[in-house]
Amino acid sequence: MRLNRTKIALLAAGSAFLLPAAAVAGPTLDAIKDRGELNCGVSTGTSIGKSTLDDQGNWTGFEADFCRAVAAAILGDGTKVNFVPLEFKNAFTSLQSGSVDMLARSATWTLSRDTEFALEWAGIYIYDGQGFLVSKASGITSARELAGASICVTSGTTTELNLADYFRANGMDYTPITVSSPDQSIANLESGRCDAYTNEVGGLASYRLGLSDPDAYTILADVISKEPLGPVVREDDQQFEDVVEWTRHALVIAEEFGVTQANVAEMAATTEKPELRRFLGAEGEFGAKLSIPNDWAVKVIQTTGNYGELWERTLGSKSKANIGRGVNTLWSQGGLLYAPPVR
């Protein structure tokens, strides 16, 4: 009796450490299906065009919609997403500890993160690079003119390291003004606390809109780094990683074949093209190979549209951010978007 009590006490004491262990040990995909919901880590809701929380409490933006696409692929319903807003400095730890299933949060893929963090990048959904946002009144036209400047940067990001690399490589000095949220950096830039704000160019374009007078600011043409952004998952569930990776591929394949949100249902029913029939689940058991329904791609495209539609709606010409696609166009049009065949 006494021994039992001791055991119970021990278990209670250890439960704080045991619980997350139980969550990460089981395959993530099964956990999502059981839960009927995808826990998706996004930004704190101010990244216009990527993940924005509007005044009605809805999440919009490219990365928020990517979460919906993954939920649609697994659960057949793009609304089954629990958005978890995370500051960048907490994002990786939250994923590692199992409090979210994946991140769609402008996380740059690097060798150290890929190996030491026990995380996997399930492909790249935006090819970005690091730039500088400056006020037009400052008269700065090139990053080389920033010697001696104070530069706002978000803590714990690759941009903080690239910034140091760039100034060191060019033999220039600078003062980093390091804060944990982009909003603070924007406030610092606006008040003149720093001369430039550095982040991914895509991010800068959207944060520029958060300024009280966006037209008084401009993004310098210099791009000082490669910033491949993609969804991040844990290493413990290869199958879930495949699903996330193929969700990204589905968006690209759909654009390639001209499958859109409007025509996807009709195409799935009528198309004669063998590759499209396999992709849309009319032929073969390709969903089953991923342990998800065979019509997964149809659900994905019905939820978000193809890559082009998704971009134009959230970041491109139909959005406030109005960012050009740059290299984020199909390989057949000279861009970097390429997807392996469904076969």
Added chain:
Amino acid sequence: MADVVSNVTDSGMPSQRPSGTRHPPRRQWPWAALAQQAAAIALVAVAITYLGANITRNLAANGMTGGFGFLWQEAGFAMSFSLIDMSESSTYGRVFLAGVLNTLFIAGLSLVTATILGLIVGFARVSAARPLSLAATVYVEALRNVPMLLILIFVQTVVLRSLPVVREAISIGDAVYVSNRGVYFPWPEAGQDLRLAFGAASAGCLCLAAAWVLRPRTPVLKRRDLAGVFAGMLLGVILLGAAVAQVDWQRPDFQGFDFRGGAKMMPEFAALLLALTLYNAAFIAEIVRAGLQSVDRGQIEAARALGLRDGFIQRRIVLPQALRLMVPPLTNQYVHLIKASSLATVVGFPDLVAVFLGTSLNQTGRAIEIVMMTAAVYLTLCLWLGALSAAWNARVSLKGR
């Protein structure tokens, strides 16, 4: 209730008091107590071993490696402020050291400023002058009932961001410049800091020595003593002036984006220092007031009847007794201040939490090691403070018969 009972036994029934020396209580078998303690220690040891093993197992299951090897890796990021030489090629170990020093710097400085302000406000609260005590009361009530984070954000966004931009900095005598990018002031040329510090230190020592030699030994200050103190202070000022004249001053000069030369106080540092000082001073003032009011009024009246001056009464009769009561709660407040200095991460001052628990953790992914090291620093600091306070307490406590 317990007090009342013990008072009764003290005065009325001394024979019933348990007397440790004559009749040691032998109600329990001593081995039972020992066994209980051994069981408790074993239980804690088992719990720690179990948790440690669990962490190791979970890390291994996630394919994550542990260890402190990262401390020798190059960190690759810059810090906006550090007391030691830092560059992008410094290691994480050096980042840790610089973070600890920055934390000590901001916490130590605000500890001094908060104590000085707290003492002033505390004395003002018990002052006989109504407007003064009223102002002090308003200060205390307004500041201690507002979250410190709010004060910090207010200071940063409202006060400091509203200062002019660096190109339009307010100039004070073309030597000191104030802008929302910081306060710039002249500083000795490289390598001459020591000369100035030496001059200041020797001047200070002389002043102290003069004051000590001529210290009033009687309750009544004689004019001769006063003249001596002034002479000592004058000598100190002359010495300091000579030291300052010896030094070549580097003035801040606007070039490109920023002032070059001289020294600079970052607005993030100023905001944190101000918020920590203002907030903690309100609590310290209350501790000071409680201490002062705990001294029996009869003693002050008696001292006055003896013809002692008010300043002397405060210094020699009230304060020594008040201090005994003030030190334990003051220590508590200091511990709070040290921990609250970690709010630096909100405003962007590179303290230990910002550079190590923030940036370094995210760059290396060594969550457990970094959280443990950071916690250990705060734990050590606060335990040392507690030990110092206990030592002081033992020295000044009333010695029994």
